[in-house]
Amino acid sequence: MGRVLFSKRLDNIEPSAVRVILRVIGKSNIISFAGGLPDSALFPAEEVKRACEKVLEESAYRALQYSVTEGVEELREELYRFMVRRGVLPGHPRDDEEILVTSGSQEALFLITHVLIDSGDIVVTERPTYLAMLQILYDHYAEIVDIDLDPNGLDTYKLEEVVRSLQRENKKPKFVYVVPTCQNPTGITMSMDRRKHLLEIAETYDILILEDDPYSYYLYEPIDVKPLKYLDSSGKVLYVSTFSKILAPGLRIGWVVGPREIIQEVAKAKQVLNLQSPTFTQFVVTNLLREQVVDRRLPLLAEHYRKKRDAMLNALETYVGDLADWVNPVGGMFVWVKLRRNIDTMNMLQLAVEKYGVAYVPGAPFYPSRPEVNTMRLNFTYPSVDMIETGIRKLAELIRELST
Ligand SMILES: Cc1ncc(COP(=O)(O)O)c(C=O)c1O
Known part of the structure; x- marks a missing residue:
């Protein structure tokens, strides 16, 4: 060759x-x-086996067929209920928001970056941050502004300074990427005060937050943390999560919930990439959610x-x-x-x-x-x-x- x-x-x-x-x-x-x-x-191999059998017995013709890019309707419904039960959403979703099912949260992070970032666009991250997100940002030639973490999480005071100084040059970050709970790699969890401050900054300066949350569904200490999405009253948060750490990563099912305007573009990008995540797996996960296997x-x-x-x-x-x-x-x-x-x-x-x-x-x-x-x-x-x-x-x- x-x-x-x-x-x-x-x-x-x-x-x-x-x-x-x-x-x-x-x-x-x-x-x-x-x-x-x-x-x-x-x-949960046994539970997954039973769910597979049930899906094939009851819904084979739909579960083995193509489905819509945004994700199987039943799964999206179950996901909303799951997020409300687990305290990610305060109640029913906002009218201007939408959910989309992805092949793991990695795909969600990629697609969001893909629809928002042109070469040279500014993205704020924690320092240090999730390696595979950095690779997505490098792949899109983003300009990364990294802000130190301290034991309370992202230094939001520093963030505000950075945003103000960018504003003086007529610039603005396209989004702030954070893993607020049990961050990868540091394990740091952002305090509630910092969470509120971050949301205030997002609202004041009109900046999107990309909240990546694989780890908040179970904690080892009884601490009070609420996802940014729960606290988000102005629709500034794109919330990404996954079944990889609560069911099994081999299922490759993740999701994103956020402003419909953005999710619609993410759906277009997903269509180009892979049309949809596997229908069968989505049916299986729907069943596992309904049977409360995850909870x-x-x-x-x-x-x-x-x-x-x-x-x-x-x-x-x-x-x-x-x-x-x-x-x-x-x-x-x-x-x-x-x-x-x-x-x-x-x-x-x-x-x-x-x-x-x-x-x-x-x-x-x-x-x-x-x-x-x-x-x-x-x-x-x-x-x-x-x-x-x-x-x-x-x-x-x-x-x-x-x-x-
Ligand atoms: C912070 C963070 N985001 C996203 C992912 C991607 O997970 P998955 O694509 O399996 O949902 C991981 C996996 O380790 C992670 O730690």
Whole structure:
């Protein structure tokens, strides 16, 4: 084959450390804190099997047929009810809002960016932020303005300064992308005050907020957080979520709810991309929602993952208490660790995998700018409690080796 001339946009997709890591996850002798995988032992395989059978018995002809781009009507109805039950929406949706079903929330993030962002348009993100969203933004040549997170979440005071200074140049962010609850990668949860302030800014300066919320449906502490969407009285929030962390990522069902004007454009873009998400899977998820399978799982997930989170926090305290600092997450899947010594965790990764048999995601790629190279993201939902304990002990040995 001759030389293939790929498109320029491929230059934006880095051959990232994450991909190197994903390759090692499959190796059985590696303890992996990389990836964002739920515990496969918790997948509701029996319930999914029964739902599949029921769908085929009762609705095969519709479930195996093409359906509308926005998503199967019954699923969209069930999704609204689910969001109201779980406190995402205060009541029935606003008249000017619409819901659209996607193939995982990743597709929703991509499509929203696709319909809103031209090359050079400004997007505000948290610093650090979700890596795969950054890749979408790079892919669309967005100009990223990243704003620091502190223990209360996005620094909204800094955001307001940034918005004001952009205003002086007649510019404005197209949207602010946030993961307000149990953020990926840091595990930080935005305080209610900051949430309200963020919404005030969105309203005052007429800026859209893209709220990405895979993790708020179960928490490990009884804290009071409400999604921005719940608090949004002016229709500024595009809310994106997914069944990946509450049912199973292999189903690939996510959704977005937001201003109809935008959702209609997202639907057009989705039509170009893949016409629709699989009808059959949508019917299956509808059934699981109707049977309350999802709702019943949430307390079980919280209980199970709380134990794993605690195992990781205890192991960190025991083995790396003097070498690192970290954030205690109230939910989600990750602990964000910052080494006290300025060791580059990207350079450390190969040794971690090859000599110590442990993998993690180095922190640098999560930063749109000014990476803090001594950071790393550790996943606690996938490995067993024993593996967490052993893996952190090994990681500590490695950090000690490099610290002396
Ligand atoms: C913050 C965030 N957004 C979106 C996604 C994408 O999830 P999915 O496409 O499986 O719904 C993830 C997955 O880990 C995530 O952590």
